[in-house]
Amino acid sequence: MEMRKTRAAERSLERDWAASWLAAIADVWTDLGEAVLQLPPPPGGREPRMLRWPDESPTSPALLAALGQCSKDQRAVVREIVRTHAKGTIVALPLAGGPDLLGGVLALHVRHVPEIDTETERKRVVAQAEALGSTLTPALRERAARERLSLALEVVAACLEWEACGAASLAVATQLALRMPCDRVAIVFRDHDSLWIEAVSNSARIDRRSSWASALGAAVSEAVDQDATVCLPTADDRLAVAHLAHQRLLEEASAKSVWTVPFAASGRDRRNAGAFCFESSVGPPSGETLELCEDVVALVGPVLDLRRRERDSLSGRWSAILRPLRERPARRNFIVAITLVLALFALTPGDFRIGARANLQGRVVRSVAAGVEGYIREAHARAGDLVKEGSLLVRLDDRDLQIEHRNWIGKSVQLQREYRDALAQHDRSRSSVLDAQLAQARAEVDLAVARLARTELVAPFDAIVMEGDWSQSLGAPVERGDVLFELAPLDGYRIVLEVDERDISHVSVGQAGALALTARPGDPLSLTVRRIIPITVAEDGRTFFRVEADLDSPLVGLRPGMEGVAKLDAGQRQRIQVWMRPMVDAVRLWLWRWGV
Numbered sequence: 365m366e367m368r369k370t371r372a373a374e375r376s377l378e379r380d381w382a383a384s385w386l387a388a389i390a391d392v393w394t395d396l397g398e399a400v401l402q403l404p405p406p407p408g409g410r411e412p413r414m415l416r417w418p419d420e421s422p423t424s425p426a427l428l429a430a431l432g433q434c435s436k437d438q439r440a441v442v443r444e445i446v447r448t449h450a451k452g453t454i455v456a457l458p459l460a461g462g463p464d465l466l467g468g469v470l471a472l473h474v475r476h477v478p479e480i481d482t483e484t485e486r487k488r489v490v491a492q493a494e495a496l497g498s499t500l501t502p503a504l505r506e507r508a509a510r511e512r513l514s515l516a517l518e519v520v521a522a523c524l525e526w527e528a529c530g531a532a533s534l535a536v537a538t539q540l541a542l543r544m545p546c547d548r549v550a551i552v553f554r555d556h557d558s559l560w561i562e563a564v565s566n567s568a569r570i571d572r573r574s575s576w577a578s579a580l581g582a583a584v585s586e587a588v589d590q591d592a593t594v595c596l597p598t599a600d601d602r603l604a605v606a607h608l609a610h611q612r613l614l615e616e617a618s619a620k621s622v623w624t625v626p627f628a629a630s631g632r633d634r635r636n637a638g639a640f641c642f643e644s645s646v647g648p649p650s651g652e653t654l655e656l657c658e659d660v661v662a663l664v665g666p667v668l669d670l671r672r673r674e675r676d677s678l679s680g681r682w683s684a685i686l687r688p689l690r691e692r693p694a695r696r697n698f699i700v701a702i703t704l705v706l707a708l709f710a711l712t713p714g715d716f717r718i719g720a721r722a723n724l725q726g727r728v729v730r731s732v733a734a735g736v737e738g739y740i741r742e743a744h745a746r747a748g749d750l751v752k753e754g755s756l757l758v759r760l761d762d763r764d765l766q767i768e769h770r771n772w773i774g775k776s777v778q779l780q781r782e783y784r785d786a787l788a789q790h791d792r793s794r795s796s797v798l799d800a801q802l803a804q805a806r807a808e809v810d811l812a813v814a815r816l817a818r819t820e821l822v823a824p825f826d827a828i829v830m831e832g833d834w835s836q837s838l839g840a841p842v843e844r845g846d847v848l849f850e851l852a853p854l855d856g857y858r859i860v861l862e863v864d865e866r867d868i869s870h871v872s873v874g875q876a877g878a879l880a881l882t883a884r885p886g887d888p889l890s891l892t893v894r895r896i897i898p899i900t901v902a903e904d905g906r907t908f909f910r911v912e913a914d915l916d917s918p919l920v921g922l923r924p925g926m927e928g929v930a931k932l933d934a935g936q937r938q939r940i941q942v943w944m945r946p947m948v949d950a951v952r953l954w955l956w957r958w959g960v
Contacts, residue, residue: 627665
């Protein structure tokens with residue numbers, strides 16, 4: 365606010381001084397009818413300022429036309445007015461070499477000047493006007509230097525007003541966007557090969573994944589690598605540099621000109637730490653604007669880089685964490701109290717338990733296999749069904765076996781008759797042969813009966829069907845020995861725990877624990893370790909041991925295949941030891957690996 369009041373006061377003094385200077389010219393040059401002084405824009409400004417004499421009269425179109433022609437061509441313009449009511453000469457000339465130096469133009473309308481018939485008379489009028497303009501040149505030079513210094517001090521003040529690097533960068537970018545002839549200013553830091561967009565003028569949030577951000581990073585890298593200011597379109601008085609990335613940024617930003625100014629790092633490290641990127645929609649900047657940008661960036665850039673290093677350092681991050689505690693004692697006292705409570709809680713003893721994945725399995729798994737070859741005729745059970753002892757599971761097609769059974773019965777009856785006839789005839793040799801054939805036929809009948817019995821598969825005990833579903837495969841052929849069903853009893857379970865190799869040393873046979881199933885997390889089941897299988901298993905990127913445990917009191921509704929999490933009691937330890945155990949073990953292993 366104070367800076368704005370100072371600038372307003374300076375501009376008011378400048379207008380008063382310029383008006384007094386024009387009035388002094390009118391007193392010296394009595395034939396002066398009208399005068400216009402076009403002052404250059406302030407550093408980074410867009411439009412020049414115009415002061416008229418006399419103030420109450422409008423400027424004539426002829427004087428304005430000469431002023432515009434002189435400002436455009438940057439050379440003196442002399443025009444003669446031949447109208448009777450306003451006869452005279454208009455002289456317009458640039459001050460001190462044009463806008464690249466000062467940017468002022470002085471235009472005069474001289475009345476009652478004799479007819480200019482010769483070149484000598486014309487030169488005399490121009491020389492007299494140049495003499496008047498030369499008295500203004502030192503003041504304009506002083507004004508330009510003062511405004512350049514004022515702008516630099518304002519930017520530095522905006523930087524130093526904030527302690528945080530992000531807030532200071534945003535304030536600097538916004539201040540430059542307001543005072544410079546540009547629409548957007550971006551501040552980008554570079555650390556080795558990485559880029560970070562720290563701030564964009566008038567933007568609280570930055571989309572660093574957008575195509576514009578990618579083009580901005582490439583443009584900054586292009587300027588930093590060349591260690592030079594890159595401007596597109598390229599200024600005539602600038603050294604030609606590579607600008608392919610700036611061409612892409614120009615298209616992404618939909619601007620008319622972009623220029624990037626790198627800045628050095630703070631301290632003795634003279635490498636480039638980043639750059640300021642300016643985007644404008646009013647055309648390329650002048651040489652004076654580029655020089656001003658370079659001066660301001662060279663002054664402010666190292667300060668921002670120092671703030672960034674302080675923020676990214678360990679001490680800086682720690683200070684940022686502690687700053688709110690120093691500023692607010694009530695919050696500090698509350699956090700200290702909470703910390704003490706947590707410390708006391710961490711030092712008290714607590715339960716040390718080993719966690720592991722758990723899978724509920726049946727104690728016995730019985731396979732039901734096909735006893736004969738055949739085809740599926742009927743299927744009465746499938747996976748998930750509860751079956752009773754002796755209930756039919758599946759029946760095979762037995763028509764061929766029935767025919768074979770009747771065939772051997774008939775043959776045995778025939779052999780029995782022939783055997784009796786041989787006995788009646790006292791044919792001992794033939795009766796011996798028939799007796800052997802009859803025994804064979806009876807054995808085949810018994811075999812056919814046994815095979816017929818095997819066509820019906822029944823449940824050997826009360827169980828649940830774990831695998832097997834032939835209801836959709838009626839008529840499918842099966843071979844002898846094919847497993848058709850797997851059954852598990854409902855009165856006996858075992859728990860298989862997957863204990864991590866880091867925790868197996870804390871597990872022993874007879875150790876108690878609890879199991880929480882995924883399907884019933886609110887009903888923990890007590891268990892006891894029965895067996896530790898001393899074989900490691902590598903699965904899913906981890907190595908573990910299988911540990912078998914028994915349920916102390918199984919609940920109703922348990923089913924084999926249920927999964928959950930088991931915790932084994934391993935005694936009492938301080939809670940902080942339990943919490944830090946994985947980290948301590950990892951550090952010990954790392955130290956052992958490197959021989960420390």
